[in-house]
Amino acid sequence: xxxxxxxxxxKIRKDLCIGCSHCMNVCPTEAIRVKNGKSVLFGDRCVxxxxxxxxxxxxxxxxxxxxxxxxxxxxxxxxxxxAVFTGQFPEDISLRQIHSVMLELGFTHIxxxxxxxxxxxxxxDAYISKNxxxxxxxxxxxxxxxxxxxxxFPALVDNIIRLKPPLDISAHFLKKELLSKGIPSEEIGxxxxxxxxxxxxxxxxxVGETNxxxxxxxxxxxxxxxxxxxxKHSNNQSCAIPxxxxxxxxxxxxxxxxxxxxxxxxxxxxIDEIHNVIEFLERLENEEISDIDFLELRACDESCAGGVLxxxxxxxTVERLRNHADSYHAKDEPVHPDAFRNPTSESxxxxxxxxxxxxxxxxxxxxDENMAEAMRKMEKVNRIMQLLPLVDCGxxxxxxxxxxxxxxxxxxxxIQQCIFIQKILEQKGEMSLDDSIxxxxxxxxxxxxxxxxxxxxx
Numbered sequence: 001x002x003x004x005x006x007x008x009x010x011k012i013r014k015d016l017c018i019g020c021s022h023c024m025n026v027c028p029t030e031a032i033r034v035k036n037g038k039s040v041l042f043g044d045r046c047v048x049x050x051x052x053x054x055x056x057x058x059x060x061x062x063x064x065x066x067x068x069x070x071x072x073x074x075x076x077x078x079x080x081x082x083a084v085f086t087g088q089f090p091e092d093i094s095l096r097q098i099h100s101v102m103l104e105l106g107f108t109h110i111x112x113x114x115x116x117x118x119x120x121x122x123x124x125d126a127y128i129s130k131n132x133x134x135x136x137x138x139x140x141x142x143x144x145x146x147x148x149x150x151x152x153f154p155a156l157v158d159n160i161i162r163l164k165p166p167l168d169i170s171a172h173f174l175k176k177e178l179l180s181k182g183i184p185s186e187e188i189g190x191x192x193x194x195x196x197x198x199x200x201x202x203x204x205x206x207v208g209e210t211n212x213x214x215x216x217x218x219x220x221x222x223x224x225x226x227x228x229x230x231x232k233h234s235n236n237q238s239c240a241i242p243x244x245x246x247x248x249x250x251x252x253x254x255x256x257x258x259x260x261x262x263x264x265x266x267x268x269x270x271i272d273e274i275h276n277v278i279e280f281l282e283r284l285e286n287e288e289i290s291d292i293d294f295l296e297l298r299a300c301d302e303s304c305a306g307g308v309l310x311x312x313x314x315x316x317t318v319e320r321l322r323n324h325a326d327s328y329h330a331k332d333e334p335v336h337p338d339a340f341r342n343p344t345s346e347s348x349x350x351x352x353x354x355x356x357x358x359x360x361x362x363x364x365x366x367x368d369e370n371m372a373e374a375m376r377k378m379e380k381v382n383r384i385m386q387l388l389p390l391v392d393c394g395x396x397x398x399x400x401x402x403x404x405x406x407x408x409x410x411x412x413x414x415i416q417q418c419i420f421i422q423k424i425l426e427q428k429g430e431m432s433l434d435d436s437i438x439x440x441x442x443x444x445x446x447x448x449x450x451x452x453x454x455x456x457x458x
Contacts, residue, residue: 006147006362007205009048009063009197014038016060019445023052023061024399028274029152029364033407034397037445045364047147048198049274049299050308063197063309066216068223071106074189078109078174080167080214081193083252084304086112087317087324088224093231095246101230102223109174109340113192114251116169116343119350121250121263127161128265128294134159136269136284136292139260141165143202144299145277146359150207153281154361162356166254167192167199168206171213172353173343189215193223195307198299207359220309245342249325255304256318258296266293273301367409377409384408389420397443417443 019037031045032052039052039060053061071077079102086095099110128137138159140146149156171190178188192214194200200217253259261270269292271280277297283289300306305321306314343350367377384405391401396417398404407413415421416431416439425431440448 007201009200011062011064013060022055026051026055030399030403047144048201049144050197053308065219075187077107078190079107082113087321088312101227113166113170114254116166117251117254119343136295138295142298144198145297150362151364154363157359157361160359175213191216195220195304195310221311252325257303261296264294268294270296272298272303274299380409381405395419
């Protein structure tokens with residue numbers, strides 16, 4: 001159960017984990033258990049939303065990314081940067097300063113992801129018009145949401161729009177641009193600066209396609225710290241003119257909440273923060289909500305501005321980006337003679353690569369591939385639930401009584417892990433105090449239980 005079917009950027013460092021259960025309690029898909037005093041990730045349930053990363057008090061949960069020095073394996077090193085990266089910096093630091101420092105750090109080209117928004121937007125309008133009988137159509141922008149629907153709302157996978165996000169479109173465009181200049185493919189390395197764990201997982205293991213043109217991923221907080229430190233300590237006022245054209249107001253705000261929904265046709269809603277999304281999808285699945293044409297769903301509060309790898313306050317980031325969007329004038333910035341063309345110049349080429357394959361369900365609710373066995377396990381879950389207290393205290397090492405019942409049905413837990421059941425069995429004489437302590441040690445570890453053995457009162 002450690003690895004599951006997905007690639008995961010989230011890793012738990014056992015040497016640092018104290019088994020506090022903060023991560024277990026906050027996980028929206030119940031993908032974490034506590035065993036032997038350490039958190040255990042169930043890979044088939046995890047959607048890499050990063051909620052566990054946010055709450056860990058000892059930084060035992062890390063987000064694995066590529067070594068920065070990996071960029072030097074390539075002669076042409078392209079940084080694919082989302083708009084929220086520039087939104088991390090104070091207003092007095094210009095885009096040209098940021099790009100100049102990134103070039104000094106070793107990149108040969110810097111390109112903003114949202115430059116391909118116009119290509120996507122045009123195709124998206126046509127897609128929505130063509131598939132207007134499917135309601136609601138759900139944006140595929142956020143990879144954590146795509147995985148969430150796969151595992152928790154499998155009946156809605158056919159509603160996911162089968163179009164690549166700007167990240168992948170821009171990567172395809174950049175690769176073609178550099179190849180057209182006669183640069184060998186093996187010398188081109190495109191590296192995405194990510195605000196979240198889910199995008200790392202999506203690049204390493206794309207949903208709906210076989211591979212990604214992106215060579216590696218760099219965590220945004222890591223690169224921000226490097227760039228910001230160098231900007232503050234640099235007295236060099238001569239800044240390079242960006243090779244990437246300045247983003248339009250529409251493109252700048254695309255990754256923010258309502259960035260897509262405000263430009264889609266029909267009745268459109270934008271919902272951010274994963275628990276809000278789950279609540280809404282549950283109502284949608286229960287047919288309590290209808291007549292919605294388009295749903296923009298984002299796992300993070302304030303969308304990508306609130307990604308787990310961002311460093312600036314998300315509300316300030318949104319304010320900065322909206323200010324950038326409001327002040328956009330196409331002729332304001334000088335154009336570099338070697339600047340990349342507008343991706344719309346390659347619309348035909350990109351439209352051939354913009355579609356993803358069918359997104360398949362990977363339901364966590366499926367107890368077994370064999371229907372008869374699955375029914376038997378479901379009946380067992382129902383019987384166990386009648387015995388459990390339904391208080392979801394988490395002392396058993398599972399996030400809820402329902403999760404414990406499913407674990408027992410799958411042979412991964414025992415009913416004696418429930419503290420209420422233990423006390424009843426002790427009262428009946430069917431379980432000794434030492435047996436209870438042994439069960440607790442199996443969940444919370446030896447250290448948490450052994451220190452209470454000699455307690456005589458206070």
